[in-house]
Amino acid sequence: MRATDLEAVAARLDEAARHARPIAGGSTGLTDTGEAYAVQEALVARMTARGDRITGFKLGFTSLAKMRQMGVSDLIHGRITDRMRIADGGRYDLGGLIHPRVEPEIAFLLGDTLRPGGDPAAAVAAVAPALEVIDSRYDGFVFSLPEVIADNTSAAGYAVGPWSAPGDLAGLGVLLELDGRLAQAGSTSAILGHPLRALAAAARLAGELPAGTVILAGAATAAVPLPPGTHVRATVATLGSVQFGTEEEPAGDPGPRRADRTPEGSS
């Protein structure tokens, strides 16, 4: 595809996100992952031009549970920004999102630059339980691999719990609860066999990650729909919990943005 066509796909995805109006998967013409990352770069550039500051890096499809759920089987990566940040224990407004889902993650904080082929364990300053909100800009979360890459890997929000010094991260239990009810359960070993492998992969894919970067290693379980008025908590054994509450749906006229939304499971 020509550069102007790639830019046009970025503009469509940007508009889809800004107006909560999904586009059809399969409609982008994207077939090449290299071109898809060029679109992602253009999309993220639009966000930073509006004042978003990049805080980190996220990986996707690092667990079998996620690959199976989404029907894709390749590791992908995207960017997270300060505007996506949700305060631990805070409130989160779903207004303006299309069909949000939430998934439990592990976050790494780099204390040193991590270069491709470098030792991920040596570069990590801290690790924390995390929650990621994903919101595909494609109708019904149906997309091809290049399309989800172009869409900044469905990134929409993230919350990070208390940071701990990195200990043994193998085989830690991961729980996702909605209103105190167990929604998903898994293990940190579901993430490429060990979450540090996700970090090594991030360095390989990103080229070089500077100190201070937050890296989401990818969900250990499948994602679940995130409704309004819900308390969400992820717990990772030994690391603790991270949580937030989603705002209630506003009463009365939902307004045009919400009218355009197609929530999961609605008829």
Ligand code: OOG
């Ligand atoms: C893509 C995002 C994948 C993960 O943790 O695997 C991801 C999607 O599922 O729409 O964030």
Ligand code: MG
């Ligand atoms: Mg994720």
